Amino acid sequence: MAVEQDESAWVKALVRGDAAATARLYDTFVGDVLGWCRRLGAGLIDPEDAAHDVFVVALARIGSFKGQSSMRTWMYGVTRRVLANHRRRARTRLLRERLTRRGSVWGKDGGPSPAQAASSSEQRKLVHECLEALSSKHREVLVLCSLEGRTGREVAELLGVPEATVYSRLHYARAAFREAAGRFGLVPDDHRTGNRSPGRRGERR
Amino acid sequence: MRDDRIIHLPPSPEEQRALDLAREALQVDDEEVRGVRERLERLDPVAVQRAARTRRRMVQAVAAAAAVVAALVVGTQMTGGDDALVQMVVETGPAQVQTVSPAAGVDVAVSSDSRVAVVVDRQHEAVVELRQGEVVVDFEPSADVSAMRVDAGEVSVHVVGTRFVVNRQGDRVSVAVEEGTVEVRWPGGVLAVAQGSSWTTGAEERVVLAEVQPAQPPSATAEDDPAEAPVAEVTAPVAEVETPAEPAEPAEPGPQISDEAVLLARIGINRAAGVPAADRLLDLDRFLTAYPDSAHVEEVLALRVEALAEQGSSEQALDAAGRFAERFPDGTRRREVRWIEATVARDQLHDCSRALPAYRELAAEPWGLWAEAAYFRGICAAEQGLDGEAREALESALGGNLTDAQTAEARRVLGQLKGS
Numbered sequence: 186m187a188v189e190q191d192e193s194a195w196v197k198a199l200v201r202g203d204a205a206a207t208a209r210l211y212d213t214f215v216g217d218v219l220g221w222c223r224r225l226g227a228g229l230i231d232p233e234d235a236a237h238d239v240f241v242v243a244l245a246r247i248g249s250f251k252g253q254s255s256m257r258t259w260m261y262g263v264t265r266r267v268l269a270n271h272r273r274r275a276r277t278r279l280l281r282e283r284l285t286r287r288g289s290v291w292g293k294d295g296g297p298s299p300a301q302a303a304s305s306s307e308q309r310k311l312v313h314e315c316l317e318a319l320s321s322k323h324r325e326v327l328v329l330c331s332l333e334g335r336t337g338r339e340v341a342e343l344l345g346v347p348e349a350t351v352y353s354r355l356h357y358a359r360a361a362f363r364e365a366a367g368r369f370g371l372v373p374d375d376h377r378t379g380n381r382s383p384g385r386r387g388e389r390r
Numbered sequence: 391m392r393d394d395r396i397i398h399l400p401p402s403p404e405e406q407r408a409l410d411l412a413r414e415a416l417q418v419d420d421e422e423v424r425g426v427r428e429r430l431e432r433l434d435p436v437a438v439q440r441a442a443r444t445r446r447r448m449v450q451a452v453a454a455a456a457a458v459v460a461a462l463v464v465g466t467q468m469t470g471g472d473d474a475l476v477q478m479v480v481e482t483g484p485a486q487v488q489t490v491s492p493a494a495g496v497d498v499a500v501s502s503d504s505r506v507a508v509v510v511d512r513q514h515e516a517v518v519e520l521r522q523g524e525v526v527v528d529f530e531p532s533a534d535v536s537a538m539r540v541d542a543g544e545v546s547v548h549v550v551g552t553r554f555v556v557n558r559q560g561d562r563v564s565v566a567v568e569e570g571t572v573e574v575r576w577p578g579g580v581l582a583v584a585q586g587s588s589w590t591t592g593a594e595e596r597v598v599l600a601e602v603q604p605a606q607p608p609s610a611t612a613e614d615d616p617a618e619a620p621v622a623e624v625t626a627p628v629a630e631v632e633t634p635a636e637p638a639e640p641a642e643p644g645p646q647i648s649d650e651a652v653l654l655a656r657i658g659i660n661r662a663a664g665v666p667a668a669d670r671l672l673d674l675d676r677f678l679t680a681y682p683d684s685a686h687v688e689e690v691l692a693l694r695v696e697a698l699a700e701q702g703s704s705e706q707a708l709d710a711a712g713r714f715a716e717r718f719p720d721g722t723r724r725r726e727v728r729w730i731e732a733t734v735a736r737d738q739l740h741d742c743s744r745a746l747p748a749y750r751e752l753a754a755e756p757w758g759l760w761a762e763a764a765y766f767r768g769i770c771a772a773e774q775g776l777d778g779e780a781r782e783a784l785e786s787a788l789g790g791n792l793t794d795a796q797t798a799e800a801r802r803v804l805g806q807l808k809g810s
Contacts, residue, residue, distance in 0.1 A: 202436035211430045216423050224416045232418075236426045244438045307794065309415040314795055315408070332413050359405065366408035370798050 192256055199247045211240065214260050221264045224328045228313035229275035230268070239267045254342070261343045311371045318365035323358035330355050331362075478508045482523070489665075492516060495530040496538065499660070510535060517541060524557040526656055545591065548573040555652055564590040566652045588652075650681050657693065667701035688714075692723035699730050704738040707731070725757055732766065742770035753783060761790020765800055772803055781807050 198206035218239050222232035243263050250259050316324050329340045330351070337355075341348040366372050401409065480488055480500045489499045492508045496516045500506050504523020510516045516535045518525060520542040529538045529549050538549040542558040547565055549572050557564040565574055566588040574581050574589055583589050657673050674694045678687065691714050698707035711731040718724060732748035735741050749770060752763035768783035784800045784807075792800065 199435070200439070202439060204435075207435045211427055215427050215430070216418065219423055219426050220416075220418045223418055233422065233426050233429070237429050240430055241433065241438055244433065244435045248439070308411060310794060312412045312415040315412070331409050332416065359401070362408065363402075363405050366404070368798070368802075369795060371411060372404045372408045 193252055195256070196247060196250050196252065199244070207244070210243065214257070215240075217257070218260065218264055220333065221261065221328075222268060224316075224332060225264075225268055225325065227272065227317050227324075228310060230271040235264075235267055235271045238271070239264045242267055254345070258343050258345070262345075311369050314369045315362060315365040315371055318369075319358055319361045322354055323361055326351055326354040327358040327362055331359070480504075480506045480508065493532075493535045495532040496535055497528040499526040499528075501525065515539070518556075520556055520558050522558060524555065524655075526555050544577050546575045548575065555655060562591055564588065566649075650677075650684060650686075653677050653680070654686055654690075657690070661693065661697075667697040670697045671701070688718050688721050688723055691717070692721075692727050695727050695730050699734045699738070702738065704734050707734050708744075725752060725755065725759075728752055729759065729763075732763075736766065736770060742773045746770045746774065753786070761787050761792055762796070764790065765792055765796050768800065769803065772807065777807050 195206055195209065199210060215236070219232060219236040222230070222235040222239070226232050226235060239260070243260060246263070250256070254262075316328070319327060325344065326340060329335045329343065330337070335343075337348045337351045340351045344351070478490055478492055480490055480498075482488055482500050482502050482504050489497060490508060491497050493510050493516060496510070498506070498508060498518055501524035504525065505521040506523070506525055507519040507521070508516070509519070514534060514536045516529070516538040518527065518538075518540045520540055525540065527538070527540060527549070529535075531537070540547040540549070540556045542556055542563045543561060545563040545565075547554070547556055554565060554567045554572055565572065565583060567583050571582055571584045574583055576591070581589065653673060653676065657670065657677065660670050660673065671694065674690055674697060677684070677690050678694070681687070684690075691710070695707055695710045695714060698710055708731055711727050711734075714721070714727050715724065721727075728748050729752060732745045732752065735745035735748070746767065749763050749767035753760055753767045764783045764787035768780045768787055771777075771783055772780035781804065784804050788797065788800055788804075
């Protein structure tokens, strides 16, 4: 109850543009938001830019926060939407680059951003490839449970789904991640089970 | 604290190792957190909220959602001014193009290497301050924004309802009007520039008029001396510059923007800004209709193939690629179009038999993507049961520049082929 009252007062202060409340918002969530952007952005986006945008949207929309969930859940929802936009733009860019020699044909809009280039260590690239092999729902659960170590209840609250759904998704997510980790060479390929034709495999770049 | 209930089975050593690697690779360090935290310090929460409220009032629900997202394009910041309802500052880098929509009916595409401030004030006027670079403006008056102008140094372009381009490089400013009419003002005069016309200041602060067809009467100053209008008006110098003795023959005019160049620029900007392929196709077709003999036809035809592919019109894209090849068999865009053709056949139509000839051709040529072409040749050949060709192509591809995933896949497929 005290927590709810505290959050309610906090939100009111945020709506007023109170500097201390804003600083508290940043301090409380900047680590989480940046982590979500890094882990769920799939190497397609600049996580720092995305995190910045998350806070811009959060401040712009704070008036719509009704206290029906925790502030963390609400911030996660904002992050999801911002990431979806960033990923969509990045995918469009990548599609075009792929169609046109990765953007070098017509010159201006090709090539990774400096942030992308900086994040392109081999290991991180491989990890992102593995995570991209998962569906978005499975990726989300694997990141939140297995990489961030959150409890099933926490993740259920963040995602707004029943706890059992989290466990079910995690089961499939782990299997898919194991398979991808072997296939992309993140770990020794002891788990490859697929019997797909070379051509089908080849379609996944 | 981890809840053990979420772990159905303990991870195998390999799975645990993969998870550990993933955790390590994706961790966020304190320095990165501090970097974002410092960026956030520069945000003005009151201005952000005010801008958001204004935006909600000014546009309809769906448009508002889109506009908020547009305002969040990387590099764009919203701040508040005393008289401003909406204020944005946009800076683009060498390879960035951004489109912002500060209000309904106002679309500003900011070209690369540009600096722009956009303000919508309480008098319902939108003002774009072009500090450097280029903007393409599309403006339609509405109840929310009834007037618009672009300020580029001492030159100010007042808009009635139009689409136009303003380019500023230092003191040199060019204005090209594609639709409607604008009124250009500078310290030495005023001029209406109509559709299809362009106007440029010279590097030596001399103003040069090009094919102006004023739709509006000349300014009051021009009416004072009709014999000199509009050229005398246009060539009137700024205070410290001497008026040329022969205004009819201005020396060394600055570069002027043709309609063709305007359309071409818009095609490029819209492409870079991620405008949907269907909309870009309209401009591409307009270009091909209006300028069938242009030196840029090859480029535009290639872009058309790309746009068709991007919107998923696979067969049309292949047809267009075929026509391109017939018309420009040795064109500079030949390989790129062939690459798109192969990608469409393989990725969109899942038809390796149609992709294979293009990959064979592309893998045999000495160009930047020969190795990738060889890789896809190998993959497609394997799918077609052409094991010998697949082996040869994949082995060749491994000697070139492939992505890690392609290298792993090529090795895996080679292993399967050798084992079969």
